[in-house]
Amino acid sequence: MMQQQQQQSLDLGLSLGGGLTSQGSLSSSTTSGQLSPWAAALSSVRQQQQADLPATRASTSPDSAAALSSGDSHNNKRDLERTGSGGVRGGVSDEEDGADGAGGRKKLRLSKDQAAVLEECFKTHSTLNPKQKLALANRLGLRPRQVEVWFQNRRARTKLKQTEVDCEYLKRWCERLADENKRLEKELADLRALKAAPPAAMPSSSAAAATLTMCPSCRRVAAAANNNHHHQQQQQCHPVKSNNVLPSHCQFFPAAAVDRTGQSTWNATASPLVTRELF
DNA sequence: TGGGATATTCAGTTTACTTCA
């Protein structure tokens, strides 16, 4: 038995799921010392092997408690099997041993403590291996299947939130591109107007060309003669290299799109979630 | 190497329950 427990403690925390590894906000906070949820789960396994009814069960719904009290070994054995795609419709498959004879699917509402523990564990690992699942279930007085379902739904919620963040990012990026497009069209119109200017204003075509300047960095062309170009208005296109950040108009596909460090060009409203690789 | 069995995850859906007007 002790060997099994030691093996469990070795196994726990070693199966980081690959499903959401791109979501650094969930895993980045993890440090080597943050396996306490699993350690606690393990210790609870040891405790509950000696105690039949853990206190946390009082907070679970009647059907859950009934299912548990109706015979843990039976339930655990069944839960180790998958309910599977061929499972009985309506959730009766989980309750068929007398927990809810009426046949209707009763829904458990997790207590705050249970939810907190699950959240804590989810921060550490977004997926569970079977031993982790069992340990958590024992600690919380839930069935392994319930823990498994909770993690599935939690992953789905996380993904949904991340999708919302991505959508917001794309929306803002689209707005920026539209602005940039508008500006370029205006610039093109200016150039065409300049080219079509009457010779009276321009003594020669070479003289006209001489009045055109180009920013060496952004390669934007403008007439130096008039002060309309932003280079004159802003003194310089890229005035001071204070922060090594290119101006926005030079960032058609900004580093933010592939930068996972959060250096987004629109991070003024930095989201709590991570900007994903979008391109 | 191909195929069946099994396990796991995910996307989508259903449904019990809660909240609020």
Next chain:
DNA sequence: CATGAAGTAAACTGAATATCC
């Protein structure tokens, strides 16, 4: 207080995929 709509989350289904034998 009763009620129905809307929202939330637990639970389910089926498909895809990986691994083992």
